[in-house]
Amino acid sequence: MTSHRSRAAVTALALTLLLATPATAATALSARDAAPAAEAASTSASLLELPRPTGPYATGRDTLHLTDTSRRDPWVPEAGARELMVSVTYPARPGTGGRPAPYMTTEEARLLLAAKGLEDTVDAPTVAATRTHARSHAPAARGRFPLVVLSPGFSTPRTTLTGLAEELASRGYVVATVDHAYESTGTAFPGGRVLTCVACDRVRETGPEGMELVSEGRAADLSFVIDRLTGRHPSWHRAGVVDRERIGVAGHSIGGNAAASTMAADPRVRAGINMDGTFADPVPASGLGGRPFLMLGSTADHSPGGDDSWDSGWPALDGWKRWLTVDGSGHFSFTDIPALAQQLGIEDPGTPISGERSTAITRDYVAAFFDQHLRGIPRPLLDGPTPGNPEVRFVSP
Structure with missing residues (x-):
């Protein structure tokens, strides 16, 4: 176990990363860079597009508004019951459905850009209109598919995991991507409401303990989502395609910590992934019941010695496990x-890996992990370094 001091230091570093909300371009633009970025944004209107999924299935997407009446919202108790917005991306019948599902609303994009100081250099409608590949209202493909629940980084909306969700759905997974109320720069809820990050101010006030509460609260959220997708009276009308015995959880940043927190509390979850997230809520000393877990992070921050919570979390993991880092990658x-x-012409000198490579690596290793541990398909990609992925390091502390 890490000491209280080291845990506090690690979580303070996480707060610096997370509360800076670098959620649009993964870089702070200098005045010198602002004009080229503005020009790129103005000339690329309607051209932003998520990378095309590579799996054999067409994809569909539905949006759910879920309310957990058993809990009050932890950040705004006077708001009443805990609310979540969930995008469910799933294998669909080819050639069906309506238009491509929207990426985000213009107001969500505006708030996201404003949080990073990019509202004057990147066009919010351009970001909102990013082309996705899942079709709205498409009938689900025949069969039953494993469920993967995704949780985004703190202050970052669920939309930033849309590409990963579409990729997994195209490979035969039902993917529920969750927005946790009052924990993002802005999330649209029914009734014209856009809820902003009240939790950000609360976490600044409470320090490391606040981030631990975020992860624990998200674990309750994710278990509730699993309830509503696998229970006897599910909230999703296509829930019959979900294989209730094959459930995984993954997340980015604090969402990755929440994946471990969910596994610690919910035995239904068979496998989990933490993508570059500090374990503010530590991995239990008793482990995760022998279930598999993947730690996938940036080399700069999550090599041994870079984050004490990973150093102490690694030996606590008591099942199949891998610790992978990606050279040249950044937090996002x-x-x-x-x-x-990359499409907007915005570059981060501190993150030399291209958007194309980071997308391909994330897709391939996340999908390989769930293929092996939810579907029983051996994936040699997880056995060790490969010539085709020289950026990926297998860490052996």
């Missing part, structure tokens, strides 16, 4: 952000 390399920033 495991999201949609690098691919969209």
Whole structure:
């Protein structure tokens, strides 16, 4: 176990990363860079597009508004019951459905850009209109598919994991991507409400303990989502395609910590992934019941010695496990952000890996992990370094 001091230091570093909300371009633009970025944004209107999924299935997407009446919202108790917005991306019948599902609303994009100081250099409608590949209202493909629940980084909306969700759905997974109320720069809820990051101010006030509470609260959220997708009276009308015995959880940043927190509390979850997230809520000393877990992070921050919570979390993991780092990656390399920033002409000198490579690596290793541990398909990609992925290091502390 890490000491209280080391845990506090690690979580303070996480707060610096997370509360800076670098959620649009993964870089701070200098005045010198602002004009080229503005020009790129103005000339690329309607051209932003998520990378095309590579799996054999067409994909569909539905949006759910879920309310957990058993809990009050932890950040705004006077708001009443805990609310979640969930995008469910799933294998669909080819050639069906309506238009491509929307990426985000213009107001969500505006708030996201404003949080990073990019509202004057990147066009919010351009970001909102990013082309996705899942079709709205498409009938589900025949069969039953494993369920993967995704949780985004703190202050970052669920939309930034859309590309990963579409990729997994195209490979035969039902993917539920969750927005946790009052924990993002802005999330649209029914009734014209856009809820902003009240939790950000609370976490600044409470320090490391606040981030631990975020992860624990998200674990309750994710278990509730699993309830609503696998229970006797599910909230999703296509829930019959979900294989209730094959459930995984993954997340980025604090969402990755929440994956472990969910596994610690919910035995239904068979496998989990933490993408570059500090374990503010530590991995239990008793482990995760022998279930598999993947730690996938940036080399700069999550090599041994870079994050004490990974150093102490690793020996506590008591099942199949891998610790992988990606050379040249940054904190947001495991999201949609690098691919969209590349199209906007925005570069981060501190993150030399391209959006194309970071997308391909994230997709391949996340899918390989769930294929092996939810579907029983051996994936040699997870056995050790490969010539085709020289950026990926297998860590052996």
